[in-house]
Amino acid sequence: MSHLDIELQQLKAETxxxxxxxxxxxxxxxxxxxxxxxxxxxxxxxxxxxxxxxxLKLDRDCENIFALFNPVAVDLRFVLxxxxxxxxxxxxxxxxxxxxxxxxxxxxxxDTKLLEITRVVEMYAAANNMMECVLEAFDKxxxxxxxxxxxxxxxxxxxxxxxxxxxxxYIRNHPDNIDATLYLLSIIRKLERVGDQAKNxxxxxxxxxxxxxxxxxxxxxxxxE
Amino acid sequence: MYKxxxxxxxxxxxxxxxxxxINIAIKPNTVTALIGPSGCGKSTYLRLFNRxxxxxxxxxxxGQILIDGDDIYAKGVNVDSLRKKVGMVxxxxxxxxxxxxxxxxxxxxxxxxxxxxxxxERVETSIKQVVLWDEVKDKLKKSAFELSGGQQQRLCIARAxxxxxxxxxxxxxxxxxxxxxxxxxxxxxxxxxxxxxxxIVTHNMQQAGRVSDxxxxxxxxxxxxxxxxxxxxxxxxxxxxxxxxxxxxx
Amino acid sequence: MDVIxxxxxxxxxxxxxxxxxxxxxxxxxxxxxxxxxxxxxxxxKGISVINWNFISQMPEEGMTKGGIYPAIIGTLCLVAxxxxxxxxxxxxxAIYMNxxxxxGLIKKxxxxxxxxxxxxxxxxxxxxxxSLFVNKLGFGDSILAGSLTLGLLALPVVIRTTEESLKxxxxxxxxxxxxxxxxxxxxxxxxxxPIAFPNIITGLILSIGRVSGETAPILFTVAAYFLPxxxxxxFDQAMALPYHLYVISTSGTNIEESRPIAYGxxxxxxxxxxxxxxxxxxxxxxxxxxxxxx
Numbered sequence: 172m173s174h175l176d177i178e179l180q181q182l183k184a185e186t187x188x189x190x191x192x193x194x195x196x197x198x199x200x201x202x203x204x205x206x207x208x209x210x211x212x213x214x215x216x217x218x219x220x221x222x223x224x225x226x227l228k229l230d231r232d233c234e235n236i237f238a239l240f241n242p243v244a245v246d247l248r249f250v251l252x253x254x255x256x257x258x259x260x261x262x263x264x265x266x267x268x269x270x271x272x273x274x275x276x277x278x279x280x281x282d283t284k285l286l287e288i289t290r291v292v293e294m295y296a297a298a299n300n301m302m303e304c305v306l307e308a309f310d311k312x313x314x315x316x317x318x319x320x321x322x323x324x325x326x327x328x329x330x331x332x333x334x335x336x337x338x339x340x341y342i343r344n345h346p347d348n349i350d351a352t353l354y355l356l357s358i359i360r361k362l363e364r365v366g367d368q369a370k371n372x373x374x375x376x377x378x379x380x381x382x383x384x385x386x387x388x389x390x391x392x393x394x395x396e
Numbered sequence: 397m398y399k400x401x402x403x404x405x406x407x408x409x410x411x412x413x414x415x416x417x418i419n420i421a422i423k424p425n426t427v428t429a430l431i432g433p434s435g436c437g438k439s440t441y442l443r444l445f446n447r448x449x450x451x452x453x454x455x456x457x458x459g460q461i462l463i464d465g466d467d468i469y470a471k472g473v474n475v476d477s478l479r480k481k482v483g484m485v486x487x488x489x490x491x492x493x494x495x496x497x498x499x500x501x502x503x504x505x506x507x508x509x510x511x512x513x514x515x516x517e518r519v520e521t522s523i524k525q526v527v528l529w530d531e532v533k534d535k536l537k538k539s540a541f542e543l544s545g546g547q548q549q550r551l552c553i554a555r556a557x558x559x560x561x562x563x564x565x566x567x568x569x570x571x572x573x574x575x576x577x578x579x580x581x582x583x584x585x586x587x588x589x590x591x592x593x594x595x596i597v598t599h600n601m602q603q604a605g606r607v608s609d610x611x612x613x614x615x616x617x618x619x620x621x622x623x624x625x626x627x628x629x630x631x632x633x634x635x636x637x638x639x640x641x642x643x644x645x646x
Numbered sequence: 647m648d649v650i651x652x653x654x655x656x657x658x659x660x661x662x663x664x665x666x667x668x669x670x671x672x673x674x675x676x677x678x679x680x681x682x683x684x685x686x687x688x689x690x691k692g693i694s695v696i697n698w699n700f701i702s703q704m705p706e707e708g709m710t711k712g713g714i715y716p717a718i719i720g721t722l723c724l725v726a727x728x729x730x731x732x733x734x735x736x737x738x739x740a741i742y743m744n745x746x747x748x749x750g751l752i753k754k755x756x757x758x759x760x761x762x763x764x765x766x767x768x769x770x771x772x773x774x775x776x777s778l779f780v781n782k783l784g785f786g787d788s789i790l791a792g793s794l795t796l797g798l799l800a801l802p803v804v805i806r807t808t809e810e811s812l813k814x815x816x817x818x819x820x821x822x823x824x825x826x827x828x829x830x831x832x833x834x835x836x837x838x839x840p841i842a843f844p845n846i847i848t849g850l851i852l853s854i855g856r857v858s859g860e861t862a863p864i865l866f867t868v869a870a871y872f873l874p875x876x877x878x879x880x881f882d883q884a885m886a887l888p889y890h891l892y893v894i895s896t897s898g899t900n901i902e903e904s905r906p907i908a909y910g911x912x913x914x915x916x917x918x919x920x921x922x923x924x925x926x927x928x929x930x931x932x933x934x935x936x937x938x939x940x
Contacts, residue, residue, distance in 0.1 A: 173579070174586045174606060238629035239605035448821055453749040476827045484825040486818040493840045502836070503826035552822070559826055 807849025
């Protein structure tokens with residue numbers, strides 16, 4: 172195996188490690204939300220530093236590979252993709268940290284009925300699943316797995332769009348619990364953005380494996396191609 | 397402990413000074429690249445490590461070059477045994493006018509090894525080390541000139557390895573090779589690092605990046621910058637280095 | 647700026663080039679033509695006398711009849727003798743100069759001397775050979791004295807061609823060998839000489855061509871005017887082709903009658919030189935291959 176191959180393999184392994192960490196953060200965030208576990212939320216916030224450290228390391232690794240090995244073709248696309256995925260992962264980490272902070276700040280429990288009607292739990296699970304799915308696509312270099320994510324994202328969009336009226340209704344009926352309800356709305360907004368990050372990463376994977384640029388295309392196009 | 401240390405080295409061809417006060421310390425089992433524009437002194441510097449410049453008339457060196465802590469320019473140093481320790485590979489593949497086998501055996505024979513078994517063993521190991529064995533094992537008795545350029549160069553590396561040096565000097569070892577042969581030699585360098593300390597002169601900046609751990613940039617006989625290759629190629633401290641590696645001068 | 651007519655420019659360039667090449671072509675063809683004329687002149691005039699008897703018989707009747715056998719044998723002896731002397735000394739001197747002596751005054755002096763030696767007229771070699779080998783050392787007019795004199799003449803040629811052959815061996819071969827801990831002598835013997843050998847052989851054979859045609863150096867040292875028997879030792883006098891040619895063309899008993907024999911002799915001499923040159927090429931190719939296989 173060539174020297175560059177070894178470097179690229181290490182880069183991939185590091186990226187996967189960071190990805191797993193971010194996915195773990197996401198899962199812990201969900202736990203803390205459902206159980207309103209403030210210790211777990213605190214743990215998530217602390218671990219965010221590790222995600223940041225990973226981001227810096229991957230940035231530096233990519234820079235070194237560019238400078239020392241001048242990768243071309245698929246190697247070049249791979250390193251470019253990792254550079255952007257690295258960015259997406261770090262953002263995702265930030266979003267989860269935000270969710271954990273809401274959990275930390277909220278005074279009372281979320282109304283279970285509210286959780287149910289907003290479908291936030293379902294949404295969270297879907298976002299989590301998307302991230303796992305893209306990670307697997309990255310690991311196995313499987314673009315069909317990556318394409319699945321575009322459909323899954325529709326569910327997230329749907330829940331997000333409907334959440335507005337549901338939350339508005341709920342607040343009208345339960346004006347005593349406005350704070351927690353607004354937090355929940357923010358969480359839904361953030362989960363929608365996790366979906367966007369996952370989608371971007373899927374696009375990067377397809378870019379690096381198939382050399383196709385899927386950005387700014389309609390969803391139907393993306394899953395067809 | 398450093399493998400090679402160069403302390404305040406000046407070098408003269410006649411009255412013109414080719415190297416000015418060069419200080420470098422090279423760790424064992426690393427690849428050090430010497431880069432710089434033509435005539436910057438990098439090849440001259442490389443040839444100090446096995447006293448190859450002794451062959452040129454009217455040259456003078458001052459300062460110290462230590463290999464394994466011993467000054468190789470001290471009085472009474474046995475140049476032949478120094479050269480056994482420091483192998484060299486040249487710009488153009490230059491196998492001797494002998495068979496493939498005899499090329500690799502040559503160094504052993506001139507160093508007084510005559511036991512047939514030992515010679516055969518060492519020749520085989522050396523050729524295997526350069527990943528050439530499968531290509532030549534059936535034609536060891538054929539002339540080395542029948543090999544392709546890339547194979548010849550690997551044979552020359554095997555020839556250097558046969559006498560078990562601990563340092564290998566390479567003077568632009570791939571400049572006469574095609575890209576595939578070049579990358580084979582580069583992979584080889586990367587692998588040899590585990591057993592040898594390698595110093596390589598190269599005109600090819602990307603090659604320095606790919607194969608070396610540390611890089612020394614020479615300009616007009618001076619050592620401008622010496623650092624980790626990563627640092628040199630991502631964030632050189634001196635502007636002249638940056639200009640050179642980005643191709644803006646020289 | 648003027649508008650340049652591309653077509654016109656191209657045409658004028660082509661025309662100039664054509665003129666230049668035509669001049670070169672005519673000149674080089676004329677060299678070949680001259681050579682051809684000389685050769686055919688000699689062949690036409692000489693071929694009629696050449697037969698087996700001509701090259702295997704003694705000269706008879708004041709060299710107007712008979713063959714040139716002793717002259718052929720004499721020339722071959724002289725060539726062999728001179729090479730035996732010049733080749734080892736010349737090659738060793740060249741090795742010493744090219745591989746061992748450092749640049750400096752001594753090297754310059756030796757070099758200048760060899761060059762001067764090459765420039766000395768051959769008649770002077772003859773005189774020198776006579777006074778040293780024939781008189782001082784007492785060899786008398788003999789094959790030995792003649793060979794040594796011819797050898798001296800060939801020496802600078804051998805030295806120079808050997809030196810050029812050694813210089814043509816790239817330095818990295820030496821460095822690679824020395825870099826493996828070989829001595830200078832091992833390097834020279836096992837690496838440099840084998841690579842240079844084909845060219846050295848060529849130089850040697852070219853100098854044979856030169857030596858076999860020389861008249862002046864053998865004039866006072868070996869050549870016999872008329873000696874219808876073969877030499878039996880190196881202290882014997884001998885006939886030689888170039889001198890024989892000179893004699894029968896200028897001072898024979900009957901110049902007119904021996905004219906055909908003169909052309910025949912010239913033809914034999916040319917054939918010997920030609921064979922030497924062909925041999926040089928064949929040997930260079932042979933050793934060139936052998937060096938690589940060895």
